[in-house]
Amino acid sequence: MRRLALACCGALISSAAAAAGASSALSTTPIEHVIVLVGENRTFDNLYGVYQPRKGQTVSNLLSKKIVNKDGTPGPRFADAAQKLGLSAGAYTPTPEFNGVYGILPQPWAGGAFGQRQDVPDARFPSNLPNGPFQITHHVSYGAHTGDPTHRFFQMWQQVDGGKNDYFVWVADQTGPGPSNPYPTPMTPGRTLQGGVAMGFYNMSTGDAPLFKRLADQYAIADNYHQPIMGGTTANYFALATADVGYYTENGQAAVPPAKLIENPDAQPGTNNWYTEDGYRGGTYVNCADPEQPGVAGIRALLAGLPYRAFNDGNCAPGHYYMVNNLDPAYAPSGEPLPLGPDKFLLPPQSMPHIGDAMTAGGVSWKWYSGGRNDGKKLDKEYCGMCDTPTFFSSTMNGPDKDKLVDLMQFYVDVKDAASFPSVAVIAPYDSISGHPGYAMETSFDELVAGVMERVKANPALWKSTAILVTFDEGGGYYDSGYVQAIDFFGDGTRIPLIAISPWAKKGAVDHTYYDHASIAKFIERNWSLPPISPRSRDNLPNPVHGKADPYVPVNRPAIGDLMNLFDFSNARR
Template sequence: MNKKWLCATPIAIAATLALSACGGDDPGTHSTPTDASSAPADVSSVKNIVVIYAENRSFDNLYGNFPNANGLQNVTAASAQQLDRDGTVLATLPPAWGGLTQTGVTPAVTEAMTANLPNSPFAINDPAGFNTPISTTTRDLYHRFYENQMQIDGGKNDKFVAWGDSGGLVMGHYSMDASTLPLWKIAQQYTLADNFFMGAFGGSFLNHQWLVCACTPIYPNADTSPAAGSISKVDADGVSLQIDSANSPASAMDGIPKFLTSGNLTPDFYAVNTMQPPYQPSGNKPAAGGDATLADPSATNTLPPQTQQHIGDLLSAANVSWAWYGGAWGAALASRQNGTNGVINGSNLTSPNFQPHHQPFNYFADLAPGTTNRAQHLLDGGMNGAEFIKAIDAGTLPQVAFYKPQGNLNEHAGYTDVAQGDQHIADVITRLQNSPQWKNMVVVVTYDENGGFWDHVAPPKGDRWGPSTRIPALIVSPYAKKGFVDHTQYDTTSILRLITHRFGLPKLAGLTNRDNALVANGGQPMGDLTNALDFTQK
């Protein structure tokens, strides 16, 4: 595995370095190179930026058949073939361990029914195959920091099966069009970015942090903390886990890999897999007899409060209004306060209605319970987004608004389906289009990470933390180019770049470090989404 691809030493780059477009020519609509200094001068006409953050889908998983996009039509049989753990080509895909669908789900697709699939991508909803529609909940897949890097295999994307826990399911995708996926129709009307990558390797926890601070959380002195047992055991390359050779199946055909320790922390104490917020609502209860607004700090997966600079700090310093709207936030907080152990309306708090690790600002000390910052900026999105929608309809959204749908509406495999969340987000976009603030608004809809699903495009070679697997992103706005597929190179931090560009903010350190690493690896800096906008067409 190429270590340089994953961990480059940042170098100084000239301030005039162009932010050029990525991707090749195709017969369809395509992007043209954009440079930071030539971006539209009237970007200041954007008054509101809204970010809607869904869950766990690779680009190919949902948009692999989108017209003029870099999709599955560009995949050859050889380029899609998955390798076994020893590097040999698998004769067939292994079964989807545990079955393709959850126990009790209709239609039921058992493990045995998934045996002997060809070693290639397959459509989960193929009527001649599993015939499993997007309204069906499929099983969850590994989406973890080290495993994700091992699956990417230096950019070849050929070991998703080998280092996953779901067998052949990683190669599953949906054959969609505007009649079957509500957001597909919106993507056809506005801009779909087909070269947009996860900000960080792994899962939801870390990618939410990169959405708001372009940084990786730290657990000081973790080796002497309750979390000591969660320090990962990593090979000398720094990117792959040490195998439990005595117990791990040699072949992906024989079962899920086993590692000595695949924990939440790196050997140098960065938190890369799911840790719980130090403040309520958290997946960890308060300590017995302790402060009811806190999570028990003695729990092995409670992360200490973070102090890094985040985008909210920069917005507040510039007097730009902003808020994070967490779907079901108020209900989750109330459930902790009234001692119902995290139950909302008879449903479990963490699945499907609310996931505490999807609320990134709740990890930061300057947004702790009791602070003015918290009261102003961490807002209840309401059950089913009701409170967020009220603000949309009233035209009272802040200048920058983040919206996180509650669990059963976020499209995460394992505890919800694609259909509910996709329809919900499409409905929210309709409300935004009818909002008094719409005429000067830019909406970005994307996914936190790939959820373990394969994608055929190699991520650009960046820094230690990412970028990672390609994910869908839609730019919806009166200013968005219409019917446009944007091939510009973006990642999750491009959202921060757009906010920074529009409001003239200082650049977060992680953005500079990411660009330096990309250039050091022979690539180019990330775009800031302005290539998706055209201010002359309104």
């Protein structure tokens, strides 16, 4: 639908890049540079839940749905977000049985929060919060360290509950990150350091997140952009680079991982949803092609009951154990292979293609900037190996593209020269400025975004041809009220923010097109005339067709957009 609208721009030439030889591929739009800046763990409602757009625009959030009022207090339809108690004994189900409704939220804990007690509920929050979303800054300042909600694969399927979004609290408080989680203390049923922390949100109407409010007012945001995989950081960063999911290998071939690393979310005997094997030092892989494997049958049944056919019938290849939770790469940042084993929690080297391979093949220059990468060999806590995604791939770590993986500090050097700046740049922050709940602060990520913008704008030759896409790896387990499209066995997950900052972005627009991280790959491919990454990657999906009855649900599901609706190229010179 949008391809014809861009035909006028196909002849635009990237003069600066062409003159310098930085990239041989020509963009089909005036956007010659894309910078993808990734924060961590915020759903759309967590950040934009009380955002009020410019006149003429509409947004789907807590305020527009009357779940909360402008001042953050419970609204007329507060009960629409009420959290329920579930019941799941025996075989795992993504849609647990209804077992009652919370009278009040269990008091939030400060699990993982820097400088806060971990062994008791967080006394900064009251013990009688109403059952629904609550404004975090009614109790602590914007930027304070607060608890880290549970955000793992099988848990999130249950939290979303087939689209009802009503088990966020129960799953987190009852199951947490699973029995194999030792941080900061071993988990036990009903003692998971969670409480109602997942229901917290910030309020732009009362001054929270002022930078993100200003960016939404001045540029374009999407209120239907999603994390592609249920769960946490590694799988979602991986999907950002591949529009796909990694899997366990031996000598480059699909293989069976050690038993301890295979997920088993079936409830332990005599418990209510206390998983058998799951957690940051346990289950990570699932063979979703085999309905006899724990956790598989329930999700496959949910997909089979959809009013449309899931992508590639679930996108599960026989004999493949897919990574659905966090692992680090099996290469050091220097390229040195790391020892593998059942206690190493590393994803073996991957041979599937990623977007960097596609860009290199198509003559599109790129770099991946990672905070702390120069110190990664020393296991610096500021370096997020699972965010340095090309490090997972043999094609990169054993080839010339390894030089395209650089420290974040190099960005501040490269951004000064528009002629040699890469066509595509991905920025993975230092851990402490990622905005991740618990050990980082949202305000620190705000400062990073502002700094990147400032430096790009300070170079007019670069700014006039750049789109900065600010998003988050995933929602971090926070509640969100938005629609979720089931695409395949792995997701989608909850909505997350996406902001398009560019001279070409529609001013103050709120785009309702359905997107996820594969949309960034689709944008790059369309902008530089590249093919999809692989036959099974989600960038093969069509752009959504949205009807008047519901602007958020594609009528041609499953479908994912290419982000072009965020931009206006009508004034581009021919």
